[in-house]
Amino acid sequence: MHIDVIASIGEARSDELAHKTVIVIDVLRATSTMITALSMGCRGIIPVETVLQAKELHKEGDLLGGERFCKKIPGFDYGNSPLEYSNAAVAGKRMIMTTTNGTRGIQKACKAEHILAGALLNGKACAQTAADFRRDVVIVCAGTQDAFSLEDGLCAGQIVEEIALLLGEANITVNDFGLVMRYGFLQVKSDIPETLLHCSNGKRLSKLGFIQDIRYCAQMNVLNIVPVMNNGMMGIHKKANH
Amino acid sequence: MHIDVIASIGEARSDELAHKTVIVIDVLRATSTMITALSMGCRGIIPVETVLQAKELHKEGDLLGGERFCKKIPGFDYGNSPLEYSNAAVAGKRMIMTTTNGTRGIQKACKAEHILAGALLNGKACAQTAADFRRDVVIVCAGTQDAFSLEDGLCAGQIVEEIALLLGEANITVNDFGLVMRYGFLQVKSDIPETLLHCSNGKRLSKLGFIQDIRYCAQMNVLNIVPVMNNGMMGIHKKANH
Numbered sequence: 370m371h372i373d374v375i376a377s378i379g380e381a382r383s384d385e386l387a388h389k390t391v392i393v394i395d396v397l398r399a400t401s402t403m404i405t406a407l408s409m410g411c412r413g414i415i416p417v418e419t420v421l422q423a424k425e426l427h428k429e430g431d432l433l434g435g436e437r438f439c440k441k442i443p444g445f446d447y448g449n450s451p452l453e454y455s456n457a458a459v460a461g462k463r464m465i466m467t468t469t470n471g472t473r474g475i476q477k478a479c480k481a482e483h484i485l486a487g488a489l490l491n492g493k494a495c496a497q498t499a500a501d502f503r504r505d506v507v508i509v510c511a512g513t514q515d516a517f518s519l520e521d522g523l524c525a526g527q528i529v530e531e532i533a534l535l536l537g538e539a540n541i542t543v544n545d546f547g548l549v550m551r552y553g554f555l556q557v558k559s560d561i562p563e564t565l566l567h568c569s570n571g572k573r574l575s576k577l578g579f580i581q582d583i584r585y586c587a588q589m590n591v592l593n594i595v596p597v598m599n600n601g602m603m604g605i606h607k608k609a610n611h
Numbered sequence: 612m613h614i615d616v617i618a619s620i621g622e623a624r625s626d627e628l629a630h631k632t633v634i635v636i637d638v639l640r641a642t643s644t645m646i647t648a649l650s651m652g653c654r655g656i657i658p659v660e661t662v663l664q665a666k667e668l669h670k671e672g673d674l675l676g677g678e679r680f681c682k683k684i685p686g687f688d689y690g691n692s693p694l695e696y697s698n699a700a701v702a703g704k705r706m707i708m709t710t711t712n713g714t715r716g717i718q719k720a721c722k723a724e725h726i727l728a729g730a731l732l733n734g735k736a737c738a739q740t741a742a743d744f745r746r747d748v749v750i751v752c753a754g755t756q757d758a759f760s761l762e763d764g765l766c767a768g769q770i771v772e773e774i775a776l777l778l779g780e781a782n783i784t785v786n787d788f789g790l791v792m793r794y795g796f797l798q799v800k801s802d803i804p805e806t807l808l809h810c811s812n813g814k815r816l817s818k819l820g821f822i823q824d825i826r827y828c829a830q831m832n833v834l835n836i837v838p839v840m841n842n843g844m845m846g847i848h849k850k851a852n853h
Binding site for chain 1: 794795
């Protein structure tokens with residue numbers, strides 16, 4: 370199995386994602402939020418690019434979630450803080466969601482065979498699902514405004530490491546960018562919360578008062594849930610019987 | 612001092628390099644070769660983009676060096692193997708050099724205040740020179756055909772680490788990409804030769820018979836020489852008296 374890690378959405382080309390298993394990572398905070406919402410019983414998440422699209426798709430009973438400039442969109446039910454979604458009120462509901470980077474990443478993967486949402490919270494489960502699909506994997510770090518974000522890279526490294534443990538070193542190849550993300554992850558894995566507080570998005574979110582979000586999103590492998598795209602909606606992957 | 616690390620030449624924008632100290636890294640093999648040639652007494656290296664430019668600039672007594680597709684250019688005196696340049700015949704000579712990635716990186720930095728050539732061979736000396744210049748630093752990983760190359764990233768991490776040791780953690784800031792390169796370097800620094808043999812360029816050069824080049828270029832801090840651009844020619848930096 371070959372694994373490519375891509376530094377930001379701007380560098381991902383749809384054709385290179387075609388027919389593969391694509392894992393989109395936006396640790397701070399879109400994919401962490403999706404995973405959390407599904408863990409609380411949210412029925413599914415429809416990622417859309419614009420606020421207008423979100424409002425047009427919205428039907429009675431749906432929830433609207435998302436952010437612009439890290440803040441909740443006026444008229445929306447939820448922002449992009451995973452802690453807001455850690456709430457029984459999302460149970461059974463469909464969520465229409467638009468965020469600056471994470472949902473764009475999912476849109477870009479439209480030609481992929483499988484689209485998964487990964488974060489530190491579910492890294493191990495995500496690696497397991499990707500390994501089960503037995504296709505080449507592309508891990509797309511969402512990044513921020515087309516620039517690389519450390520937290521997404523470290524999570525990519527985590528997933529590469531987990532896939533390597535599952536399949537064995539001899540059975541995977543990894544592109545150079547993925548190799549260095551794996552090395553970086555191994556170097557700081559015992560101190561992820563502190564590392565995230567000092568990266569670019571960590572500092573930005575801290576200033577905006579979201580320090581608890583960072584600590585929450587820095588937890589590894591605490592949720593055994595993998596959002597998978599199915600007919601335009603990200604829902605919990607139900608493991609096939611192999 | 613702020614340090615930005617850029618993943619490949621394609622991502623470097625000339626304007627972002629303006630008025631800064633730019634360190635161009637092409638470990639396998641252009642900058643390793645330049646450093647080696649200067650260590651053997653080569654008078655200076657003029658990096659040019661095309662074979663035609665190299666031939667036009669060439670005067671009697673000059674040497675022509677460079678590669679296309681990792682191989683020596685027909686009619687040139689030298690290829691791009693640092694071991695060829697480890698040769699008394701280069702002493703006192705001017706070298707006109709064209710390589711696929713490294714010389715392009717140097718050209719792109721034309722608006723920089725200082726342009727340095729870095730490699731694992733001279734990482735520490737390069738960090739010292741950049742620290743002495745007291746300007747913000749941009750480290751440009753040459754990469755390969757606009758894709759990130761592991762060996763350049765690890766060398767960038769080495770230089771960030773050395774600058775941090777020189778100036779103190781509190782006196783530097785580093786972009787997210789630079790942070791992860793530093794973590795990656797720290798993870799593998801005791802095993803750089805093996806790591807380089809398994810990255811993309813390492814495998815390519817091994818197949819072409821250049822395994823000794825990889826082992827040579829994987830040595831850290833063995834040459835105390837920093838090529839610096841001066842009037843279009845990369846020559847040895849003479850340290851100012853502070």
